[in-house]
Every structure is written in structure tokens, then in C-alpha cells.
Amino acid sequence: MTIKGKIWKFGDDINTDLIFPRTAFRISPEEQPRYVFSDNRPGWSASVAPGDVLVAGRNFGTGSSRPGALLLKRLGLGGMLSDSMNGLFFRNCIGYGFPAMQCAGVSALFEEGDVAEFDLISGAIRNLTSGATAFGNPISRGMAETLEAGGIFELLTQKGYLET
Amino acid sequence: MGMTMSEKIIAAHAGVNRVKPGDIVTCDVDWIGIHDMFFTVGGQGDFSKIKKLHDPDKTVVLLDHGVPSPTPADAEGACGARAFVKKHGVKNFFDVGNHGVIHQKLAEEGFAAPGRMIACGDSHTCAAGAFNCAAGGFGPADMIYVLCVGQNWYQVAPTVKYELYGALPDLVTAKDLFLHIAGVFGEATNRNVEFGGPGLSSLSVPSRQSVATMCAEINAEFAIFPHDDVLEAYLRARARGAYEPVAADADAAYEEVRRIDLSELAPYVSGPHSIPNNCAPVRASAGLPIQQAILGSCSNGRIEDLALAARLIKGKKVANGVRFLVTPASQAIYLEALRKGYLETLAEAGAVITNATCGACYGGHLGLIGAGERCVSTTTRNFKGRMGSADAEILLAGPATVVASAVCGRISDPRDCFERGAAQ
Numbered sequence: 001m002t003i004k005g006k007i008w009k010f011g012d013d014i015n016t017d018l019i020f021p022r023t024a025f026r027i028s029p030e031e032q033p034r035y036v037f038s039d040n041r042p043g044w045s046a047s048v049a050p051g052d053v054l055v056a057g058r059n060f061g062t063g064s065s066r067p068g069a070l071l072l073k074r075l076g077l078g079g080m081l082s083d084s085m086n087g088l089f090f091r092n093c094i095g096y097g098f099p100a101m102q103c104a105g106v107s108a109l110f111e112e113g114d115v116a117e118f119d120l121i122s123g124a125i126r127n128l129t130s131g132a133t134a135f136g137n138p139i140s141r142g143m144a145e146t147l148e149a150g151g152i153f154e155l156l157t158q159k160g161y162l163e164t
Numbered sequence: 165m166g167m168t169m170s171e172k173i174i175a176a177h178a179g180v181n182r183v184k185p186g187d188i189v190t191c192d193v194d195w196i197g198i199h200d201m202f203f204t205v206g207g208q209g210d211f212s213k214i215k216k217l218h219d220p221d222k223t224v225v226l227l228d229h230g231v232p233s234p235t236p237a238d239a240e241g242a243c244g245a246r247a248f249v250k251k252h253g254v255k256n257f258f259d260v261g262n263h264g265v266i267h268q269k270l271a272e273e274g275f276a277a278p279g280r281m282i283a284c285g286d287s288h289t290c291a292a293g294a295f296n297c298a299a300g301g302f303g304p305a306d307m308i309y310v311l312c313v314g315q316n317w318y319q320v321a322p323t324v325k326y327e328l329y330g331a332l333p334d335l336v337t338a339k340d341l342f343l344h345i346a347g348v349f350g351e352a353t354n355r356n357v358e359f360g361g362p363g364l365s366s367l368s369v370p371s372r373q374s375v376a377t378m379c380a381e382i383n384a385e386f387a388i389f390p391h392d393d394v395l396e397a398y399l400r401a402r403a404r405g406a407y408e409p410v411a412a413d414a415d416a417a418y419e420e421v422r423r424i425d426l427s428e429l430a431p432y433v434s435g436p437h438s439i440p441n442n443c444a445p446v447r448a449s450a451g452l453p454i455q456q457a458i459l460g461s462c463s464n465g466r467i468e469d470l471a472l473a474a475r476l477i478k479g480k481k482v483a484n485g486v487r488f489l490v491t492p493a494s495q496a497i498y499l500e501a502l503r504k505g506y507l508e509t510l511a512e513a514g515a516v517i518t519n520a521t522c523g524a525c526y527g528g529h530l531g532l533i534g535a536g537e538r539c540v541s542t543t544t545r546n547f548k549g550r551m552g553s554a555d556a557e558i559l560l561a562g563p564a565t566v567v568a569s570a571v572c573g574r575i576s577d578p579r580d581c582f583e584r585g586a587a588q
Contacts (some may be wrong), residue, residue: 013438016287017547026237027206039554059353059440062383063547065287066201067303084353086383087321088287088301095305102354104407131327135463140188142317152305153209162213 001144002121003079003099005130006083009112012057016089019061019068033075036068045075055090055114062091067071073098081106081125081136094143097151101125103136120144121127127134166413168323169388170356173410174296177281177497178318184320184417190315195275197284198307199266203248204230205243209304212244212417216254218314221409224275224284225249228259228265231521234529243399250479254560264494264520265375267291267462270299272496274402278391278409283310287380287543294372296395300386323356323421324349325412328363330427335578336473338371339422339542339562342378343432347443349422353383358412363426365391369398370466377463379545381439396539431565431577433540436557437548446565446577456539457482457570460491460518462524464542467500469563474506476582477569482514483573489531491518499524515570526553533558538571 017039024035036045054072060082061068071091072080079099083106093100099120106125110116114129123138139147149155156162167175167514170273171183178189217223217413225245230238242260251255258269267288270276278296285307292299302310310316318459326345332338357379359372360435367375372389389395391409401408431446459465459473470492483565490510492498498520501507507517524531525543532552533539539551546558561569564578572581 013440015547017527017545017550021549024526025206026204026235029206032206053566059351059383062351062353062381062438063287064543065285065301065303067305069303070305084260087319087354087385088303091306092303095309104316140317140319142188152309155313158306161215162210163215164213164307 001099001147002117003053004115004117005051005078006049007055007112007114007116008048008152009110010054010056013059013062013137014056016061016063016068020066020071024071031129033071036071036075043133048075048077050076052076053078055107055110055116056082058081058083059086061086063077064114067096069098069105070096071095081116083107088126094139097147097149099147101136101139103134106134106136109134112137120147132139165417166415167298168385168418169390169410169412170298170323170359171320173279173281174318174320176279178521185320186238187320188317190353191281191318192315193283193310193327194222195270195271195282196310197266198239199229199286200227200241200245201229202285202304202307203244206238207551209308209534211248213309214308214312215309218227220252220254223254223311224256224270225254225259226266226269227263228525229450229528231260231263231519233570242503254329255459262495265462265465265522268466268493271295271373272402272494274404277399277407278401278408283307283316288377288389290379290384290583291373291377291462292378294369294389296389296391298386298388301380307491312402321354323358324352325358325360325421327417327421327423328359328426329423330363330425331366332426332429334427334584335564336431337562337564338367338374338491339378339425340432342375343434343443344429344562346382347432350440350562352379355384355419356386357384357389360412364390365392365394368468369395369542370468373466374463381544415588425472431562432578433565433575434546434560436546437508437558439546439560444577446561447468449575450577452538454486454540454574455537456531456533457486457488457532457566458487458491458524458539458541458543459566460493461543462493463544464563465491465493465497467497468496469542470506471502472563473567474509476564476578477571478509480513480571484528485568486573487531488515488568489518489524490515491530492520494520519550524551533543540566540575
């Protein structure tokens with residue numbers, strides 16, 4: 001499960017309300033992604049290209065259960081790396097099929113615009129621009145199964161729990 | 165090596181003898197709770213597609229975020245929740261009029277009880293840890309999984325223990341204890357937090373709920389208090405079904421044990437936009453002007469908070485230029501505060517009393533703030549833009565500090581504002 005893409009860099013303590021602001025409540029799922037980071041980096045959501053990768057510092061996704069991971073995925077991002085991640089946010093990444101990995105110190109290995117390659121099963125991370133490498137926390141077999149299905153809704157549909 | 169409370173509850177629900185940090189196990193969940201936001205447009209989970217609930221009798225549905233509905237989308241979401249409980253025969257449904265913030269309802273209706281594992285679709289679910297529960301918040305995807313399957317995976321986290329000594333001084337509250345912990349020790353990302361020590365007996369159950377709720381803000385996985393006589397007295401009138409208290413083993417392994425003398429604490433207030441390592445004694449930021457003050461939420465909308473506020477504000481007035489909003493955490497608390505005269509005292513002083521709802525805490529309705537404004541609040545989060553404009557500031561504090569600030573029109577230490585003993 002290898003992800004490769006151009007890096008967008010964010011700092012520490014990026015919370016769910018910045019990822020998924022209140023202005024994105026109560027509107028259609030198609031409209032929501034453009035509000036991502038509208039309070040801390042206005043205009044950014046329009047410059048994301050499909051497959052780009054987000055690299056962040058500590059405590060990414062601190063806060064609410066609102067599924068910011070889904071908005072990042074719908075925005076076209078291919079995955080993300082961070083020094084650490086709120087546990088509930090990490091679950092939302094897996095649950096919505098958005099590849100994410102935690103690796104202490106990873107944010108120091110990347111500058112914005114670098115190209116990252118990482119593998120969620122082995123944990124291997126490489127900065128293809130600088131050559132720097134690191135190892136993150138690999139995901140479990142169960143998490144990989146959910147990611148491969150595309151997320152929990154897709155998994156439950158395959159298993160017959162949801163009406164199609 | 166023994167186990168912590170978190171490890172014991174996880175192991176019991178995974179059907180194994182022991183677990184250790186790093187293990188990933190599948191646990192049966194005792195109670196599953198969801199609220200109205202799961203049914204509103206953009207809520208990210210089409211719960212109407214569920215063919216069959218794993219167990220409708222273990223499912224709790226209630227309306228708390230948009231109550232009463234601030235927009236047509238919320239009204240339609242509430243209709244979706246009602247259709248869901250009808251389709252699946254969910255008996256534990258709390259509609260408008262018998263509502264409250266889900267964490268308070270799980271407590272006062274007796275779902276939260278020792279030894280249980282609770283999954284609820286809200287990040288402050290760790291609130292139920294006050295009841296010796298392993299309770300964790302899930303997003304909509306994990307919630308639909310647990311509703312269908314009755315189980316979910318958990319990764320066992322290392323545990324940090326806080327040992328409490330002494331008792332809180334006058335006008336210093338449990339919220340100040342939390343803000344002290346967050347300010348001094350910072351985040352607990354990918355950690356459990358557990359409490360113990362002789363000082364625990366001086367903390368009421370609502371005070372423990374206030375602390376456990378707020379542990380979401382330091383990213384704790386679970387925040388668990390032990391079972392004791394204080395908790396048992398609360399549970400006797402409420403708990404649904406039998407329960408099995410869980411105590412940490414004497415030789416449990418903690419990542420760190422931190423000692424706090426409650427008697428040395430002062431009122432605390434957070435800075436804006438984040439909480440970990442961003443809290444300080446109130447006297448450090450005293451004098452900052454405010455335009456709004458809020459008393460309420462799943463952290464501080466309980467009867468002891470309203471009682472304290474009423475005693476402090478009796479005979480005084482909310483400062484000119486300040487809106488003071490009071491939001492009880494449940495309809496039952498609202499009614500009790502009404503009967504005891506607290507709401508009358510607060511309204512007489514110029515406070516606006518709202519119904520029980522998540523309301524302004526999540527920026528939904530009933531008290532949003534504009535650009536350039538500052539709000540001091542007992543609510544749970546101070547993220548940029550959360551309560552309205554991204555150019556506003558939210559500072560978090562305990563109920564005594566919020567009342568003092570509402571009366572003075574600026575951030576104020578309650579010990580400088582009210583005569584000592586006023587809280588007695």
C-alpha cells in the first residue's frame with residue numbers, strides 16, 4: 001500500500017475545526033471540501049492537485065469526531081503523514097479510506113513541494129526530493145483491509161450490512 | 165505485571181486475560197450512542213441504509229446539537245433520527261423535551277456505569293470515564309460499524325496516572341484542575357489518563373465528569389476515574405442493570421505518575437485557539453475585556469455549576485456590554501435549576517437562559533460571536549472559528565471565573581471579585 005505525492009506542509013495542533021469548519025456543516029458532501037483550512041490558509045483548497053500528500057506536525061486532527069479525513073480525501077489528497085495524530089482522527093482516516101501514518105519527527109524531513117513516498121504496511125517513508133528516510137507506525141492487517149475496501153461504508157456494503 | 169483500569173476493561177470486553185500497550189484487540193461494546201448530527205445533511209453517514217442493528221436495546225439515540233432545530237437541515241436531520249428509531253425499534257430515544265447533551269444523558273439515565281465499554285459518536289464521550297467506564301468517541305464510520313456489528317477494534321494505549329491529594333480551595337473548580345493539567349503537562353495524545361489518590365473523595369461526580377469530558381482536549385483515548393463511595397451513591401438511584409467496578413492493580417504499569425495537590429490550585433483560564441500548554445492562572449490574563457460569557461456544556465452545565473453561578477451572581481448584575489448565556493446540560497438539570505430558583509437568580513442578573521443543547525459550544529446556534537469579540541466560556545473547545553468568526557477569541561475557564569468575568573466585563577479571578585466564602 002504505497003502512496004506517492006507532492007507535499008503540502010502544515011504545523012502542529014491542526015484541529016478538526018480547521019479541517020472541517022462549521023461553515024461546511026449542513027451543505028452537500030460535494031460542496032464541503034472547498035472549506036478545508038479556509039480559516040487558517042484561505043484559498044489553499046483550490047490549489048490541491050489529485051494525489052498530493054499532506055505532512056503535518058504534532059497532534060494533527062485534535063478535537064471533534066466530525067470526519068475531517070473524509071474531506072481531505074474528497075479534496076483529492078492521496079494520504080498524509082504527521083508527527084502524531086489524535087486517536088479519533090486516525091480512526092476516521094482508516095474508517096473513510098484515507099491513508100495516514102504517524103511517525104515521530106517526520107515533519108522535519110520534508111519541505112513543502114518535496115515528493116514523498118510511503119508504505120503503510122512496512123512503515124517505510126522516503127523523501128524522493130532530498131533522499132531522507134524514516135520509519136513510521138505501520139497499520140494493522142485489519143486497518144489495511146478497511147483501507148483497501150475504500151473505508152468502513154464500503155466494507156459494510158460488501159459484507160451485506162447496508163442497503164445498496 | 166498488573167493492569168491499569170483501561171487495560172482491564174479492554175481485556176474483559178475482548179475476552180482475553182490481559183492486554184498491554186500496543187495490542188490491537190476487538191471488543192464487544194455495552195452501549196452505543198448517536199445524536200442528531202449523524203442524520204443532518206453533510207453528516208457523512210447514511211445511517212438510513214443500515215439493514216439491521218446488532219442490538220437495538222444497546223443503542224441510544226438522542227437530539228442535542230441542534231435543539232430546537234436552528235435550520236431546516238437540522239429539522240430534517242431530527243426527522244431522520246425519528247425514522248431510524250422507528251425502523252429499528254430503538255427504545256432508548258430522547259427527543260426534544262426529554263433531551264440533553266448526550267454525555268450528560270448517558271450519565272443521568274444510568275447507561276454509564278463501572279466496568280462498561282461505551283462507544284458514542286462524539287469526541288467528548290470520554291466524559292463517561294467519570295463512572296469508571298472505558299468510553300471513547302468515534303466518527304460516523306466507526307459508529308455505523310459498531311451499530312451493525314456490536315464490536316470494534318481498539319489499540320491499547322499507555323496510561324498516565326494523576327494522583328490527587330487535598331481538596332480544591334474556595335472558588336477553584338474541577339475545570340481549573342483540568343486547565344492546570346493541560347497547561348502544565350500538555351497533550352496526552354495516544355495515551356489513557358487515569359485518576360486516583362486520596363484527593364479524589366473531595367471531588368463530586370459532576371466535578372469528575374467535568375475533568376473527564378475535558379480530557380478529549382488533550383487527546384486522551386480514555387479518561388477513567390476509579391469506583392468509590394462518592395460514585396456508588398450517585399449510581400444507586402440511576403444505574404441501569406448490574407455493573408462490575410474495575411480497580412487498577414497495585415503493580416499496574418504507568419508511563420508516568422503525576423502528583424497534584426488540589427489545595428495549591430488557583431483559577432485557570434486558557435488562551436485562545438488551543439488548550440494544551442496554553443493555560444495559565446487567571447490573574448495572568450485578568451483585565452482582558454469580554455463581550456460574551458457562557459456557562460454550560462457537557463463540561464460545566466450541571467446543577468453544581470448552576471448553583472455556584474446563582475450564589476455568586478445573586479444581587480449583582482451582568483456588566484454592560486456583556487451577554488451572559490447559561491445553557492444547562494440537560495432538560496432534567498434545567499428543571500431542577502428552575503425549581504431551586506437558580507435560573508430566576510441568573511435571569512434577574514441579566515443572564516440569558518437557553519434550553520439544554522450543544523448550542524454555541526460547537527458553533528451551531530444560540531450565541532455565536534463576531535469578528536473582534538472575545539468570549540470566556542466553560543464550554544469544551546476554544547478552536548479558531550469554532551463559535552463563530554475566525555477573528556474572535558474563545559477563552560476557557562471554570563464556572564466561578566466565567567461568572568466573575570461576566571459581572572466585571574473583563575477576565576477576572578473570582579477570588580478578587582467575590583468575597584471569600586461566597587461559594588459556601
